[in-house]
Amino acid sequence: MDWSPIRIRWNSIYRKLLVTYVALTALGTSILAIYILWSFYGYFMKSRQADLDAWSAALGESIADALEEKDLDRAKLTVQRYGARESVTLRLFGADGHLLSTSAPEIDRQVSDWYAVAGVKEALQNKFTHGVAKGILSNDDRLFVAKPIVRNGQMLGVLRMSITLDQFQRQFRSVIFTILGTLVFTVLLCAVISERLARNMARPIKAMSSFALQIGQGHLDGNLSIHQDDEIGQLATELNRMSQRLASLEKERRAFLANVSHELRTPVSNVLVTVEALANGAIEEPELRDRFLHTAQDEISRLSRLIQDLLDLGRLEAGVTLLEEQPLRLQDLIDRAVRAVESRMRSQSVGIDVEIPSVQLYGDPERLLQAFLNILDNAIKHSIPNSTVFIVGKIESGQIGVQIRDQGPGISQSDLPHIFEQFYTVDRSRQGSGTGLGLAIARRIVEAHGGSIVASSKGEGKGAIFTIHLPIDKLL
Ligand SMILES: Nc1ncnc2c1ncn2[C@@H]1O[C@H](COP(=O)(O)OP(=O)(O)OP(=O)(O)O)[C@@H](O)[C@H]1O
Numbered sequence: 001m002d003w004s005p006i007r008i009r010w011n012s013i014y015r016k017l018l019v020t021y022v023a024l025t026a027l028g029t030s031i032l033a034i035y036i037l038w039s040f041y042g043y044f045m046k047s048r049q050a051d052l053d054a055w056s057a058a059l060g061e062s063i064a065d066a067l068e069e070k071d072l073d074r075a076k077l078t079v080q081r082y083g084a085r086e087s088v089t090l091r092l093f094g095a096d097g098h099l100l101s102t103s104a105p106e107i108d109r110q111v112s113d114w115y116a117v118a119g120v121k122e123a124l125q126n127k128f129t130h131g132v133a134k135g136i137l138s139n140d141d142r143l144f145v146a147k148p149i150v151r152n153g154q155m156l157g158v159l160r161m162s163i164t165l166d167q168f169q170r171q172f173r174s175v176i177f178t179i180l181g182t183l184v185f186t187v188l189l190c191a192v193i194s195e196r197l198a199r200n201m202a203r204p205i206k207a208m209s210s211f212a213l214q215i216g217q218g219h220l221d222g223n224l225s226i227h228q229d230d231e232i233g234q235l236a237t238e239l240n241r242m243s244q245r246l247a248s249l250e251k252e253r254r255a256f257l258a259n260v261s262h263e264l265r266t267p268v269s270n271v272l273v274t275v276e277a278l279a280n281g282a283i284e285e286p287e288l289r290d291r292f293l294h295t296a297q298d299e300i301s302r303l304s305r306l307i308q309d310l311l312d313l314g315r316l317e318a319g320v321t322l323l324e325e326q327p328l329r330l331q332d333l334i335d336r337a338v339r340a341v342e343s344r345m346r347s348q349s350v351g352i353d354v355e356i357p358s359v360q361l362y363g364d365p366e367r368l369l370q371a372f373l374n375i376l377d378n379a380i381k382h383s384i385p386n387s388t389v390f391i392v393g394k395i396e397s398g399q400i401g402v403q404i405r406d407q408g409p410g411i412s413q414s415d416l417p418h419i420f421e422q423f424y425t426v427d428r429s430r431q432g433s434g435t436g437l438g439l440a441i442a443r444r445i446v447e448a449h450g451g452s453i454v455a456s457s458k459g460e461g462k463g464a465i466f467t468i469h470l471p472i473d474k475l476l
């Protein structure tokens with residue numbers, strides 16, 4: 001399998017994985033950054049506001065003392081002392097709303113309407129207010145507190161205090177840039193890692209997809225070498241297995257075709273030669289004529305048997321044959337099979353010994369008979385004169401096992417695994433033997449009935465044993 005360069009198409013799995021990974025990291029890190037910035041801003045504002053509130057409360061108390069004592073100068077001094085240019089501004093209003101004192105006189109000279117300044121009106125109505133507002137005459141954001149100064153239920157004035165947020169906002173901006181920079185860096189780093197990840201994930205998928213394509217085009221000799229301990233690895237293993245199985249099926253198909261044509265050609269050419277010989281004069285000689293006609297008859301019946309077998313096998317294989325299933329007694333079935341081969345056995349001096357328990361099966365009697373006959377036929381064919389064929393049935397956990405044992409030469413260990421294959425015969429010259437379809441057909445029939453069939457042999461000269469297992473319908 002060619003591994004190294006994989007061409008990445010734009011609508012490929014690689015691209016989808018990459019886009020998903022990068023989008024997810026970008027989204028995740030952005031949400032995190034926004035949350036951090038937002039809570040940082042909120043926390044800072046809250047703590048500054050609390051400082052300012054506490055501060056104004058303390059100053060408010062000392063100004064209240066001064067005002068109560070009608071010591072306006074002390075109150076003004078406090079206002080001016082605690083004010084700082086630009087950053088902290090303090091203003092003191094009288095209860096009637098006019099400005100008593102300010103720490104920023106240059107600015108305040110330009111203000112005509114103090115009611116428009118955030119918080120002043122509310123404070124004069126004895127309402128404490130704080131928050132963020134634009135600076136007076138300037139555009140910077142400032143945190144302010146407007147606090148009514150009340151003693152013994154009497155409104156003495158209003159203290160308004162504000163601090164600039166300029167410095168904080170500058171710092172906050174630099175924090176934003178730092179975080180943005182980190183964000184971009186993180187996303188880029190993730191993109192690089194994701195690229196590798198996506199490539200690594202896409203590579204085996206791509207390899208499998210082209211492998212499947214190759215299989216589809218009939219190239220079954222390839223092999224995927226993907227060794228991963230996950231679903232992709234499993235899929236690759238399955239694909240390899242599938243391609244091997246297809247390759248072996250393909251091989252079987254070719255062998256089958258070759259066998260079929262070979263098997264058909266032999267009897268046909270035999271008949272042809274015989275008929276030619278008859279036409280060329282043999283018909284004139286009675287003895288030759290009879291012999292040749294006999295040969296032709298034999299070959300034609302062999303041909304017809306072969307064609308019937310092939311048809312049966314083809315139908316069974318394709319699952320076209322519908323079984324005409326019905327309850328049937330196993331003993332009746334075996335009796336019919338034995339009766340069918342009785343005369344042949346007698347002529348070959350082969351005895352038979354049957355011992356079958358009384359059980360009922362559910363199946364197609366004609367098909368099952370065919371399966372038993374195929375095996376019995378082999379047993380008789382391979383029996384030596386004056387030997388016996390044993391048919392013994394045993395009930396084993398819901399199944400009946402029928403053993404058909406002969407005393408012939410048996411089957412060698414090297415042939416045993418193959419005898420159920422189509423056209424497999426031990427005697428390759430096929431002298432006197434069949435075409436090698438009998439057992440293949442028997443196995444298909446038994447398997448179609450939910451049973452199984454196995455062969456064993458105790459060694460050369462010790463006979464062969466075929467055991468058919470079938471599900472029992474009922475004990476009788
Ligand atoms: N009882 C047995 N003893 C020894 N060899 C056997 C026995 N049964 C089957 N075999 C071997 O298994 C091979 C396959 O059997 P199978 O019945 O499929 O084919 P066949 O008998 O040669 O031909 P067919 O049954 O199609 O006329 C046989 O050729 C034979 O060599």
Ligand SMILES: [Mg+2]
Pocket residue numbers: 374377378434437438439
């Ligand atoms: Mg046979």
